[in-house]
Each structure stands twice: as C-alpha cells, then as structure tokens.
Amino acid sequence: GDSVTQMEGPVTLSEEAFLTINCTYTATGYPSLFWYVQYPGEGLQLLLKATKADDKGSNKGFEATYRKETTSFHLEKGSVQVSDSAVYFCALSDRVGTGKLIFGQGTTLQVKP
Amino acid sequence: DAGVIQSPRHEVTEMGQEVTLRCKPISGHNSLFWYRQTMMRGLELLIYFNNNVPIDDSGMPEDRFSAKMPNASFSTLKIQPSEPRDSAVYFCASIPGPTSESTQARRNEQFFGPGTRLTVL
Numbered sequence: 001g002d003s004v005t006q007m008e009g010p011v012t013l014s015e016e017a018f019l020t021i022n023c024t025y026t027a028t029g030y031p032s033l034f035w036y037v038q039y040p041g042e043g044l045q046l047l048l049k050a051t052k053a054d055d056k057g058s059n060k061g062f063e064a065t066y067r068k069e070t071t072s073f074h075l076e077k078g079s080v081q082v083s084d085s086a087v088y089f090c091a092l093s094d095r096v097g098t099g100k101l102i103f104g105q106g107t108t109l110q111v112k113p
Numbered sequence: 114d115a116g117v118i119q120s121p122r123h124e125v126t127e128m129g130q131e132v133t134l135r136c137k138p139i140s141g142h143n144s145l146f147w148y149r150q151t152m153m154r155g156l157e158l159l160i161y162f163n164n165n166v167p168i169d170d171s172g173m174p175e176d177r178f179s180a181k182m183p184n185a186s187f188s189t190l191k192i193q194p195s196e197p198r199d200s201a202v203y204f205c206a207s208i209p210g211p212t213s214e215s216t217q218a219r220r221n222e223q224f225f226g227p228g229t230r231l232t233v234l
Contacts, residue, residue, distance in 0.1 A: 034222060043117075043204055043225035044156075089156065098161075098168065099144045099208045101223055105155045 002027040006090050006104035013080055013111050021075040021107045023064075023090035031092040033057075033066050033073040034101065038087040047075075047088070080111045115139075117226035119205050125232045131193040134229045137186055138207030146223060147180055147190050148204040156204075162188065164210075195233045202228045 007022040025033065032051045036044040048057030050066035050073065057064050062077045073090060087106045094100035118137040126132055138145050146161040160170040162182045170180070177196070182188040192199055206223040 043227045044206075044223075045225065046222040049222060098163070099223070100146070100158065100161065100169075103156050 002031065002092060002094070002102050004090050004092055004102055004104035006088075006107050008105075008107070009087075010108040010110055013109070015082055015111055015113050016079045017111075019075070019077040019080045019084075019109065021088055021090075021109070023073045023075065023104060025071050025073065025090075025092050027071075027092055031094075033064070034091040034093070035062070035064055035073070035075050036089040036091060036103075038089065038106070040086070044089060080109070082111045082113050085109055085111045117205055117207055117224050119203075119226035119229050121229060122227065123230045123232075125234065126195055127234050128196055129194045130233075131191065132195045132199075132231060132233075134190040134203050134205075134231070136188045136190070136205030136226060138188070138205070139209075139224055140186065141209060142207035142224070143185065143210040144208045145182060145188050146206045146208075147188070148206065149201045150204060150228070151201045159190070192231075195231075197233045200231055200233050202230050204228045 003026045005024050034049045035047040037047045038044045047062055048059040050057040053066050053068035055066045064073050064075045066073055087108050089106045090104040091101040117139055120135045144163045147159040149157045149159055157172055159172045160180045161168055165182045178192055180190045204225050206225045208223050
C-alpha cells in the first residue's frame with residue numbers, strides 16, 4: 001500500500017543553519033503531497049503542499065518540490081529560526097480521493113540560538 | 114472562522130471510567146477524522162466519517178472505542194472503560210467536500226483541532 005518515510009529525528013540545528021528533512025513516498029497514481037507542522041501543545045497545521053509532479057510548495061521560507069522520478073518531497077529552509085522548532089510531518093493523499101492522508105512518522109526539529 | 118473545536122482540552126480520569134471527547138468541525142466541511150497521537154506509535158487514524166457516515170473504522174483499537182457523528186456539526190469519540198494505555202492526545206480534523214467537477218477537490222488539506230490530552234490513571 002501507499003506509504004511515507006521520513007528521516008528520523010531529532011534534528012538539532014543552530015539558528016540560521018540550512019534545513020533539509022527528507023521524505024520519500026510509495027504510491028500508485030498521482031497523489032498530492034503535504035508537509036504539516038506541529039508546534040508544541042498544538043494540533044497539526046498545513047505548512048505547504050504540491051499537487052502534481054515538479055510543483056514546488058512554499059510557505060514561511062520553507063520549500064519542497066514534488067519529484068516523481070525520485071518519489072521524494074524533501075523539506076528545505078535556507079535559514080532556520082528558534083521559532084521553527086516543531087515536529088514536521090510529510091503526508092500524501094489517499095489515491096482514491098477519500099480525503100484520507102497517509103502520514104510519515106514525524107521529524108522533530110530543535111533549533112538552538 | 115473558528116476552526117475545528119475540540120473539548121475538553123485536557124481530561125484526567127481513572128481507569129475504568131467512561132471518557133467522551135467532542136469535536137465540532139469547520140462549518141461546511143463534510144468529512145471528519147479522529148486521530149490518536151502517542152510517542153510510541155506516532156499519529157494513528159482511528160476512524161473517519163463522510164457526510165456523517167462512518168467510512169473506515171479499521172483504526173479503532175478495540176471495542177472499548179466508539180465514535181458517532183449525529184449531525185454535520187458534532188462528533189464524539191467515547192472510550193468505555195478507559196485504560197492507562199489509552200493516554201494520548203486525540204485530534205479531530207475536517208475537510209470540505211468535493212466540488213461537483215472533480216474528485217481532485219478532495220485532495221485538500223485537513224484542518225486539525227487543538228487536540229484533547231487524555232490521561233488515564
């Protein structure tokens with residue numbers, strides 16, 4: 001079945017460092033891909049999304065490109081801030097269009113000043 | 114828009130007691146999802162509804178868990194009797210329905226509530 005695999009955390013970076021969180025997926029068809037972020041004590045919220053191959057999603061300085069050839073959707077940010085400390089989830093949409101999302105296991109990012 | 118509303122935000126109860134978690138989806142959304150999040154198991158989908166009808170409850174861990182959606186603006190997740198291993202954060206999420214043109218519209222982001230932190234002693 002469809003699945004999402006994220007790099008294991010926690011990821012610890014200094015402020016202003018470059019961030020990459022790897023995400024690869026297995027799916028038949030053409031799912032949409034998402035990154036969600038969960039700040040401490042809160043629910044998940046959508047960070048960015050891409051609906052077709054080669055699309056780039058971006059928001060708040062974060063970017064991810066839908067790469068069909070490598071089945072990847074890596075999250076990047078050029079300069080992280082302490083406020084980016086959170087758990088990041090990669091997800092793909094259920095291929096039969098139910099609205100279900102298949103989530104990765106989450107990657108914890110800690111940014112130190 | 115108020116977003117997805119969950120209550121209570123925190124619940125502490127004793128083993129064996131009944132627990133009811135509540136969710137109000139965003140107005141106009143017609144699909145609702147219940148998740149459980151723990152350190153050990155991560156984020157798990159328990160059940161989801163479409164137009165108030167349960168579509169997939171394969172993630173419900175045991176018969177002690179039940180969920181209902183009596184109308185488009187309210188859903189409950191009940192645990193009876195509760196056990197310490199049920200301690201977790203429970204999230205509710207909703208999405209809008211598809212447009213008449215294409216099921217592509219189903220591929221929208223889920224809107225999550227703030228969660229209910231359940232502790233069973």
